[in-house]
Amino acid sequence: MTASDSSRQPASRRGGSERAEHLAGLIMALARREGMKAGDRLIEQRLADALDLSRAPIRLGLKALETAGLARGEPHRGFVLAKNPTSGAAQPALAAVRRREQVYATIAGDVLASRLPADVTEAELMRRYGLSRAELQRLLDRIAAEGWVARLPGYGWRFAETVSSPEAHAKAMAFRAVIEPAAIAQPGFALSQDVIARLRERQQRVFEGELEKMTIGEVFHSGCEFHEEIIRGAGNPFFLESLRRVNSIRRLFAYRSFADRDGMRRHVREHLRLLEVLETRRYAEAAELMAKHLQRPLVAGLS
Amino acid sequence: MTASDSSRQPASRRGGSERAEHLAGLIMALARREGMKAGDRLIEQRLADALDLSRAPIRLGLKALETAGLARGEPHRGFVLAKNPTSGAAQPALAAVRRREQVYATIAGDVLASRLPADVTEAELMRRYGLSRAELQRLLDRIAAEGWVARLPGYGWRFAETVSSPEAHAKAMAFRAVIEPAAIAQPGFALSQDVIARLRERQQRVFEGELEKMTIGEVFHSGCEFHEEIIRGAGNPFFLESLRRVNSIRRLFAYRSFADRDGMRRHVREHLRLLEVLETRRYAEAAELMAKHLQRPLVAGLS
DNA sequence: GATTGTTCTTTAAGGCAATAATATACAATC
DNA sequence: GATTGTATATTATTGCCTTAAAGAACAATC
Known part of the structure; x- marks a missing residue:
């Protein structure tokens, strides 16, 4: 009933690489945590270590940051923060991350407002939120890790009453x-x-x-x-x-x-x-x- | 190095339906929790409700219990506990469950003894324990839910130091x-x-x-x-x-x-x-x- | 009237091939 | 000497298809 139909696309090819923008978001978040300022160097290996990744994906993230105007890069010198990560300008890159979070937020909202039954099948969720099986699984894994949904022994999942309860x-x-x-x-x-x-x-x-x-x-x-x-x-x-x-x-x-x-x-x-x-x-x-x-x-x- | 080679079989067809024996184990465990005695009826719908399943799988479990000699069934009268669930005889059905738990236990042991690096790829685990991707995923999901392994942002998983630490x-x-x-x-x-x-x-x-x-x-x-x-x-x-x-x-x-x-x-x-x-x-x-x-x-x- | 037996529908798991993402190693550059 | 650039190997995701498992509805039986 309240399902968002969420751009029925193949999960890749969606506005210039979703993944890269996500990575960009991670980098900016890290920069903010570490209290970095505009002008600071963004050293690939250091970022990779801090984010538990290899340099390859970091690099993608940096390129995305450049596209978004949040970082500047020159050949063989790597990238440099273009804006303070705390400034409002950090939003553009995050906008992409937000989009990625949208379904999550929708589900959270539906569960909180009890618009969703406690027990649901994956098929139902896929239909309702317009997700592929793979996408849904990722999402459910994440939610399960957060502790507000759990697999039933048979088919389907159960949302924790915890969440929707007013207390x-x-x-x-x-x-x-x-x-x-x-x-x-x-x-x-x-x-x-x-x-x-x-x-x-x-x-x-x-x-x-x-x-x-x-x-x-x-x-x-x-x-x-x-x-x-x-x-x-x-x-x-x-x-x-x-x-x-x-x-x-x-x-x-x-x-x-x-x-x-x-x-x-x-x-x-x-x-x-x-x-x-x-x-x-x-x-x-x-x-x-x-x-x-x-x-x-x-x-x-x-x- | 210490990997168990774990019967390289297609995960189904392994000694008379693994799943059914697992279900049998669930039923016996429930019977024990509820303090049931030999002779008590095993009512399908009641078991189904208690275990969050439908009658279909319960039925399989009951049949397996009969095969194992732990329950007796007569047409149109359903099944009855043949032995006290607390008696040692409850083991046979559990033996199958144990087999299912074997890899889990092996991994747990390897992690506890630090025979496994903290960071591992799925491919490595599949090779080491002779598991299919699907089997491994199930296992990792379970372990993740228990909280001693977590997905890394890139490839691979990281075991919590928590577990192996002596304190x-x-x-x-x-x-x-x-x-x-x-x-x-x-x-x-x-x-x-x-x-x-x-x-x-x-x-x-x-x-x-x-x-x-x-x-x-x-x-x-x-x-x-x-x-x-x-x-x-x-x-x-x-x-x-x-x-x-x-x-x-x-x-x-x-x-x-x-x-x-x-x-x-x-x-x-x-x-x-x-x-x-x-x-x-x-x-x-x-x-x-x-x-x-x-x-x-x-x-x-x-x- | 509750419970089991049976049938049919829906759901999800499993395996496979193609493809994308990540890791790694080493060369090039500052 | 640290860092970036590039090529290559490894790893995991995705979609598709087949098959197994579970759920649901209704008839049969006690």
């Missing part, structure tokens, strides 16, 4: 309120000064202006990264892993939440405060602070 | 020691008398003798079920989900642990004690008890 958000927060402070309170917890500095720099930048220019999705993403980086300090992958999963589900309803810029501002300030305490290794205190940070009901979802 | 077990326990007591202490925690009764009955049975007859794997499985049923009481799927994931990884190294029957006995006694406290709704006390239960170093892994 889902509260439950996710309750879970975080348990694991995040506990992680900080773990015996071996430690956060290198490097990491702290990087996190602070990023939060500071957001605090001092970028916030206004960011989309809800970006703010959300940035918050997740912050918290995931901190929980990583426990040195226990189970904490990190479980936070990641919660976050990937929270992301689904984050889009619905209102943009309360003031609340977000206060939120980021708390992040900065937390970093101060972590820096001086007062972990017990930091754990408490984190607990408070998470318990605050807050609008409808960020952190 | 993995301690980390898993540390994580459990956080979430399980916290789950019990959640505001809405509740466990119906029904559930408590069922759990008690099961633990009691194990305590009073079955323990001696169970394999390590079965003891482990039973322990997981117990804990998962309890954490479910928090009514927060994130707790349950994360415990499940930890457990599916713990299972990997559980096989290596020694069978300390005395330790296990004490362990089950603690489960029974915990149920008593839960029954009277003294949740704070129960949470503490659970924390102690999990903190005890214990041999090498059960609970």
Whole structure:
């Protein structure tokens, strides 16, 4: 009924190489994470290592970036960032990525609004969203990895009730309120000064202006990264892993939440405060602070 | 180098329908969980509902059970359990299931012992374990769902360091020691008398003798079920989900642990004690008890 | 009236060949 | 000496087709 008919095309040949633009997006995202500026060199091997790829696909991504005007390249000198990755101009390349995400978002929306039955066959999804079997499988694998759909033993898949339930958000927060402070309170917890500095720099930048220019999705993403980086300090992958999963589900309803810029501002300030305490290794205190940070009901979802 | 060559066959036609025997195994496992006895009827639709399947595959499973001598069927009267599902005789049908699990176990062992590089291509795995692409994909999907392998952005997969690390077990326990007591202490925690009764009955049975007859794997499985049923009481799927994931990884190294029957006995006694406290709704006390239960170093892994 | 038996429809898995994407090795350039 | 350019080998995806598996509907039986 609500299915998007999503350009019935052979999945390749669609506006100048979908894959390349996707790669371009990955590169820009990395550049942003690393705090790179316009003019910085984009060294192939370094990008390849950071993204767990070989140079071949990186190269495609770089070419796409050049086409999009986000990078400039000269023969035998490689590529250089043409714009600050945080600037609004980073959108063009991302536009392609967005298109790729469209079906995902549509499905997420349909599941959240219960427009889709809990149990569905692949055939039905293919028809409904105009996907090839291969495309659908990729998508379902990804969603399964995020934990909100699972294969049934026979034919078909089942969406987790978790997602569509109205209390889902509260439950996710309750879970975080348990694991995040506990992680900080773990015996071996430690956060290198490097990491702290990087996190602070990023939060500071957001605090001092970028916030206004960011989309809800970006703010959300940035918050997740912050918290995931901190929980990583426990040195226990189970904490990190479980936070990641919660976050990937929270992301689904984050889009619905209102943009309360003031609340977000206060939120980021708390992040900065937390970093101060972590820096001086007062972990017990930091754990408490984190607990408070998470318990605050807050609008409808960020952190 | 250590690859098992695993009967290079077309994946179907292998000793009287592999799939049917697998289904038979599912049915027996269900019968055990539900505490069924020899003589109980196996009603197709009921089994189908419980296993999220239709009657067609159930029927195959039942026929296989009959062949294996675990069920008896008469025309128009359906099937009846021939043996107690807890008896050792339940093994024959499971033998087929085990065969199916063999490659999985081999891979798990190779990863645990670091005989496999962290990054591998599918082609390499296919060669090494003598699998078709389809078989391998199924396997990798399952392992990915369990969380100890993940697709790389390019070609290949990466096994989680989590698994092979020597501290993995301690980390898993540390994580459990956080979430399980916290789950019990959640505001809405509740466990119906029904559930408590069922759990008690099961633990009691194990305590009073079955323990001696169970394999390590079965003891482990039973322990997981117990804990998962309890954490479910928090009514927060994130707790349950994360415990499940930890457990599916713990299972990997559980096989290596020694069978300390005395330790296990004490362990089950603690489960029974915990149920008593839960029954009277003294949740704070129960949470503490659970924390102690999990903190005890214990041999090498059960609970 | 519930359950099993049977038939028919739909769904997905498996294998194969063609093609695209990625990795790798080495030469060329700065 | 590090990085880019290029050629080659390896790896995995895609689409197509065949076949197996599962679901659904209805009749038959207890």
